[in-house]
Amino acid sequence: MKTQHILFAILLAAFAGCLGAFASDYWRDEEPSGGLHQFVHDELELSPEQNSQLEALESRYAVEKSELEASLRAANARLARAMEAEHEYGPEVSAAIDDVHEKMGELQKATVRHVFDMRELLDPDQQLLFDRQVSDALTDAPRD
Secondary structure: OOHHHHHHHHHHHHHHHHHHHHHHHHHHOOOOOHHHHHHHHHHOOOOHHHHHHHHHHHHHHHHHHHHHHHHHHHHHHHHHHHHHHHOOOOHHHHHHHHHHHHHHHHHHHHHHHHHHHHHHOOOHHHHHHHHHHHHHHHHOOOOO
């Protein structure tokens, strides 16, 4: 095997591992903020008005998330085609990876915006609990 092929195989394995880790974390709870949504519904004792507003936010986010996920799947498909065409880390593969990263970033930004939108619905005491939950989820460091 040529050195280039070995390097390509290593790169491909590393990329697949990263993508797998992202996907596993992403879909584990159905969505990144799935655990957070459950926390908000189960632990924060929302008023009927807050529940109604939250339902509307969740509906809008579900549509946006679905569109962004489709965009990410399309970017991954373009990456697969580029890898098949070039069989090395060439300009098409590089551009396709950049596109995948851009789509992943758009999805993450939409999720973070949604988290802040949810936070706005809460009263100050609820926000304190919510902020702690968000921090724990992002750092994977549950507090006692």
